[in-house]
Amino acid sequence: MFSHFFTLAIIANIVYYVRVYPGFESIGDAVNIALKIIPTYPIASAVYCDANCEELARIRALDDNKPGLEADIWHFSNLPLDMTVMCVQMLFWSFMLLLIE
Secondary structure, eight states, X not given: OHHHHIIIIIIHHHHHHHHHSTTOHHHHHHHHHHGGGSTTHHXXXXXXXXXXXXXXXXXXXXXXXXXXXXXXXXXXXXXXXXHHHHHHHHHHHHHHHHHHO
């Protein structure tokens, strides 16, 4: 229970602010992709993207040196990637439960 709260509330906040903080954008993007392996993280990532993807893309567009980010929430790197990861995890963990049974 605590790990879900920690992932949803604390880790997602840290990753979002690292993605916004000047000079750490590429590190934040890499951590965002890497943490999608945690089953709870894509939910938090989808919530943050739904609420803040446009603003994050706007902030990054102000400086040409920052890595680009798609403002469209339906671009594959945003919500569809989170949904794909959740479906893959559902299939993987269902298969693991099948093997246990």
